[in-house]
Amino acid sequence: MNIWESVRIAVRALNANRVRSLLTMLGVIIGVAAVILLVAIGTGVQDEVTGTIEGLGSNLIFVFAGNMEDGGGGSGFSINRPLTSAEVDLLADRLSDEHRVVPVVQGPVTLRSGNRTMRSTVAGSNEYAEEVFTADYIGGRHYRRSEVIAGSRVAILGSRVRDNLFPFQDPIGREIDINGLRFTVIGHLAAQGGSLTGDQDNQIFMPLSAAQRVLGTTDLSSIIVRAAEADRIDSVQAQIERILRPSLGEEFSVMTQEQTLGMLSTLLGTLTVMLAGIAGISLLVGGVGIMNIMLVSVSERTREIGIRKAVGAKTYDILIQFVIEAVMLSVLGGLIGVLIGWGGALALQAVVPTQVTAWAVGLAFFFSAGVGVFFGVYPAWRASKLEPIAALRYE
Amino acid sequence: MSVPQDRPASAFAKDLTGSKIARPVLTVTGVTKTYFLDEVVVHALRGVDLDVNAGEMLAIMGPSGSGKSTLMHVIGLLDLPTSGTVKVEGEEVSDMEPNKLAAVRNKRIGFVFQAFNLLPRTTALANVELPLIYAGVSSADRARLAKEALEQVGLDDRIHHLPNQLSGGQQQRVAIARALVTKPSIVLADEPTGNLDSRSGVEIMAILQQLNSEGITVVLVTHDHAVASHGQRIIHLGDGSIVRQETVLEPIDAKANLEAMLAAAAVSEAAAEAR
Ligand SMILES: Nc1ncnc2c1ncn2[C@@H]1O[C@H](COP(=O)(O)OP(=O)(O)O)[C@@H](O)[C@H]1O
Ligand SMILES: [Mg+2]
Numbered sequence: 001m002n003i004w005e006s007v008r009i010a011v012r013a014l015n016a017n018r019v020r021s022l023l024t025m026l027g028v029i030i031g032v033a034a035v036i037l038l039v040a041i042g043t044g045v046q047d048e049v050t051g052t053i054e055g056l057g058s059n060l061i062f063v064f065a066g067n068m069e070d071g072g073g074g075s076g077f078s079i080n081r082p083l084t085s086a087e088v089d090l091l092a093d094r095l096s097d098e099h100r101v102v103p104v105v106q107g108p109v110t111l112r113s114g115n116r117t118m119r120s121t122v123a124g125s126n127e128y129a130e131e132v133f134t135a136d137y138i139g140g141r142h143y144r145r146s147e148v149i150a151g152s153r154v155a156i157l158g159s160r161v162r163d164n165l166f167p168f169q170d171p172i173g174r175e176i177d178i179n180g181l182r183f184t185v186i187g188h189l190a191a192q193g194g195s196l197t198g199d200q201d202n203q204i205f206m207p208l209s210a211a212q213r214v215l216g217t218t219d220l221s222s223i224i225v226r227a228a229e230a231d232r233i234d235s236v237q238a239q240i241e242r243i244l245r246p247s248l249g250e251e252f253s254v255m256t257q258e259q260t261l262g263m264l265s266t267l268l269g270t271l272t273v274m275l276a277g278i279a280g281i282s283l284l285v286g287g288v289g290i291m292n293i294m295l296v297s298v299s300e301r302t303r304e305i306g307i308r309k310a311v312g313a314k315t316y317d318i319l320i321q322f323v324i325e326a327v328m329l330s331v332l333g334g335l336i337g338v339l340i341g342w343g344g345a346l347a348l349q350a351v352v353p354t355q356v357t358a359w360a361v362g363l364a365f366f367f368s369a370g371v372g373v374f375f376g377v378y379p380a381w382r383a384s385k386l387e388p389i390a391a392l393r394y395e
Numbered sequence: 396m397s398v399p400q401d402r403p404a405s406a407f408a409k410d411l412t413g414s415k416i417a418r419p420v421l422t423v424t425g426v427t428k429t430y431f432l433d434e435v436v437v438h439a440l441r442g443v444d445l446d447v448n449a450g451e452m453l454a455i456m457g458p459s460g461s462g463k464s465t466l467m468h469v470i471g472l473l474d475l476p477t478s479g480t481v482k483v484e485g486e487e488v489s490d491m492e493p494n495k496l497a498a499v500r501n502k503r504i505g506f507v508f509q510a511f512n513l514l515p516r517t518t519a520l521a522n523v524e525l526p527l528i529y530a531g532v533s534s535a536d537r538a539r540l541a542k543e544a545l546e547q548v549g550l551d552d553r554i555h556h557l558p559n560q561l562s563g564g565q566q567q568r569v570a571i572a573r574a575l576v577t578k579p580s581i582v583l584a585d586e587p588t589g590n591l592d593s594r595s596g597v598e599i600m601a602i603l604q605q606l607n608s609e610g611i612t613v614v615l616v617t618h619d620h621a622v623a624s625h626g627q628r629i630i631h632l633g634d635g636s637i638v639r640q641e642t643v644l645e646p647i648d649a650k651a652n653l654e655a656m657l658a659a660a661a662v663s664e665a666a667a668e669a670r
Contacts, residue, residue, distance in 0.1 A: 005528060300515075308525065312497050312502070315497075388500075390474070
């Protein structure tokens with residue numbers, strides 16, 4: 001009997017047991033799609049956040065609200081006293097003029113231009129932001145000191161924002177809707193690359209008070225101080241702590257760029273591990289589903305094997321049929337799962353950053369397909385060794 | 396119709412093979428089958444010797460649990476005996492490897508089960524094609540041969556029906572078509588009429604007698620003496636051994652019976668119409 005004959009038998013058998021075939025495939029599909037999607041979210045968020053920090057200039061010191069040292073570990077930290085412009089003024093006043101003090105407010109926004117909508121991150125700051133958010137201008141200019149003071153509704157687009165909202169067009173002077181407020185585009189940036197996702201390219205920059213209005217807050221996300229020289233970072237860090245302690249007590253943290261990246265990586269790593277854990281559970285649930293359906297149908301399939309053997313099927317004929325059946329179901333289910341997981345990750349990008357990773361696709365596919373093939377073939381292999389009458393009598 | 400003979404079966408068999416020059420198509424020698432359950436040992440067969448001659452129609456009778464099905468499974472190569480040997484057309488099959496046995500089942504033996512054992516959700520045609528697939532017949536030939544076999548059992552108008560769309564008698568006819576589609580030399584039928592109404596039973600017996608008249612050896616199991624009397628010889632099993640056998644001098648002609656039944660039905664229908 002040649003292989004095409006075996007394929008034909010397998011297809012007929014799958015077709016004769018359509019419900020079982022579909023349920024098995026569903027198990028594979030759910031497992032694969034869930035893993036790909038969840039890992040994509042974890043990786044996407046991590047890439048976006050670290051990408052944002054990495055995309056900044058050098059010699060930076062970050063000031064955050066809340067005390068990260070004594071709050072760290074189990075309980076996390078709570079912010080009793082947010083940073084405001086008062087601290088910015090204090091630092092600008094007391095630090096030597098060669099260092100730049102840059103307030104930052106950051107948050108998620110929805111952008112709209114015509115019928116195009118996208119999700120992005122807004123960063124509001126002052127006229128020194130250029131020195132912190134290093135990027136090359138393709139066209140236009142940075143916002144001016146006067147615009148910062150007035151809180152003008154002007155915006156600079158990251159490359160991805162421009163490409164999505166104004167593909168192959170010059171965005172300068174165009175209007176854009178940010179969380180329902182109208183802004184005028186005054187500049188746009190070159191792609192920075194570097195990070196895999198280029199998520200630092202999915203940002204939009206504007207004067208601080210405009211950003212605060214868009215986000216509906218008067219607080220700051222952080223204050224960034226750019227030290228004039230690299231070997232003065234440590235002394236500037238100590239100076240900042242001394243300046244802010246009288247008014248903020250212990251309710252703030254000062255970290256260098258390196259320390260910040262390290263901390264964020266740890267935090268986001270935990271997120272990814274959590275999502276991977278959930279994904280693992282989905283995979284297991286999908287696997288148990290596949291196993292369950294396969295095992296429930298063992299008695300029926302064993303009788304089928306008995307019938308086939310009674311009319312002359314050899315052990316090889318039975319095995320090859322079941323291997324082909326299981327492989328076809330699992331591979332087809334796996335491919336559909338990859339399509340759904342990948343498509344879902346792309347669709348979700350409007351809400352949450354996602355990044356599909358090869359290892360998640362591979363792991364999910366091979367695990368689910370492996371479970372499908374094993375539980376499809378193993379009982380059949382055992383049944384194929386029974387005497388025909390024993391297989392026919394199986395209950 | 397039949398003459399019971401109370402001589403021991405083995406003596407009779409020797410006598411028979413000696414007097415005619417019968418060629419055994421199946422030879423069973425000293426076959427035992429013992430099932431070892433948890434604590435109980437069941438002796439289903441306790442040493443059976445039997446020759447089935449080419450072209451004969453043999454019935455095996457006996458009370459429930461006497462070992463009829465077990466014997467059929469052993470001679471149909473569906474199960475291995477605990478001891479003893481089975482020869483098919485003179486060839487020793489007892490110690491053949493499983494794949495060779497599968498080939499013998501496929502080409503030389505057709506088995507009809509009491510419970511039909513058709514593949515569910517699979518058309519009559521595909522069920523009948525099944526043995527041909529494993530015989531390596533090309534798909535065009537398969538369809539043709541399977542249609543012919545279904546025609547032979549009078550089901551040419553039901554070839555695309557699924558088993559659950561067929562009556563018991565029709566399912567049994569599909570099973571018979573499957574048994575004869577590879578043109579085997581032996582057809583074994585285990586209580587083929589056991590699950591059927593009397594009319595369907597007569598139809599099945601007519602088909603088996605027709606096959607036998609075409610030269611195929613038929614062995615059938617039944618606990619109904621009237622059914623057994625369609626054969627030329629009856630073997631009586633009791634508690635795992637052959638207790639006696641009888642020769643049927645004038646086997647029942649199922650086809651004639653069927654025609655009589657049809658005529659009677661027509662008469663009563665006509666009578667009903669006249670009233
Ligand atoms: N698979 C089995 N396991 C244990 N005992 C069995 C098995 N098959 C048959 N038997 C026993 O063997 C005896 C003969 O059974 P069987 O050949 O089916 O009888 P019959 O067909 O004449 O009614 C019975 O006592 C039955 O209980
Ligand atoms: Mg029986």
